[in-house]
Amino acid sequence: MMIRPYTDADEQGWLRCRVLAFLNTAYFDNVLQKKEHYENPSIELVAIENNQIVGLIDIEYETEPQTICTAHDTVGGMIWHIAVHPDYQHRHIGEELIKAALKQAKALKLTYLEAWTRDNAKIQKWYEKMRFVQTYTYHHLYFDEPALEKYDLSVPAQVRPVTMFAHYTGSDPDVLNRASRRHLCMCYVKRII
Template identity: 55%
Template sequence: MIIRDYRVNDEIGWIRCRTLAFLQTAYFDNVLNKKERYENPAIELVAELDGQIVGLIDVEYEKEERTVCSKGTGLGGMIWHIAVHPDFYRRGIGEALLKEAEKRAIKLKLNRFEAWTRDDQWVQNWYEKMNFLKTESYYHIYFEGEQMDEIVNNKIPKLYLVNIFAHYIGNDIEQFRKANHRIHECVCYEKYFNV
């Protein structure tokens, strides 16, 4: 297995790896059909085994404080994607990708990584094993079906809202649980480098 820079012709392998990895998580329907591009520079690495992309990490990073990360001081990097093909989970590939990204980040004079993930305990275990600290969280809510009118006062004629995706940053999440909405806690992890 080698860790190397992403190349343009890795795109299909990158998409397949990310889709399969995320199918096992609370992000199961967050499917991309193109590799993301970033406004700022990025560390974009893949893990390749026998010609197959089996892992990936994308970290967009700052040249100016707080242009990418949501908190912290100094220049940071945001992990937008980290994924390992499910046939290759728990073989150290995620850790190897993170370590290489960290090595490059330190050379680029970054002091930390930030990452957001949902409420998959095993994914959170991974971040914690990699020495990330949980800093805050809020909620992702998918409203579906007939309750829409109670939630949004839609005044556009002939427009019927069917699904709504919302961020909730308040303290009363219980009010939404009664109606059986799909709710995820979205958690921020941060790791300052020891240099």
């Protein structure tokens, strides 16, 4: 297995790897048709085996504090994507991607990495094994049409919302129980320096 920088020629393999890696997770419906390009500098790495992308990590990083990451007064990097193809999981590819990214982050004098994930005990344990610390949580809520009828949504008469996705920072059980689907979204931070 080799880790190297992402190139534009990798896009289809990157997309395939990410879709398959997310398929059986709480992010199963977060499908991209094009790889994101970042406004700020980034660390973008891919893991290659048998001429195939089997892992990836994308970190967009700050040149000024609190411009990408959420809560620190020093510069950090946001892990937007980290994924390992399901046929290659449990072979330490994710760990190797983090190590390679950390090496670059240290050289750039970033002081921490930040990552967000949804409620998945296996992923939470993996971040903790990588020495990330959970710092903040909120909910991702999905509402279908019957649940939406309970809310007064200010939309024109010709618009009929059928589904809705929302970030919820409260703790009211009534709001949480109205959602058709809900996930606890967690922030993990790893100090570098």
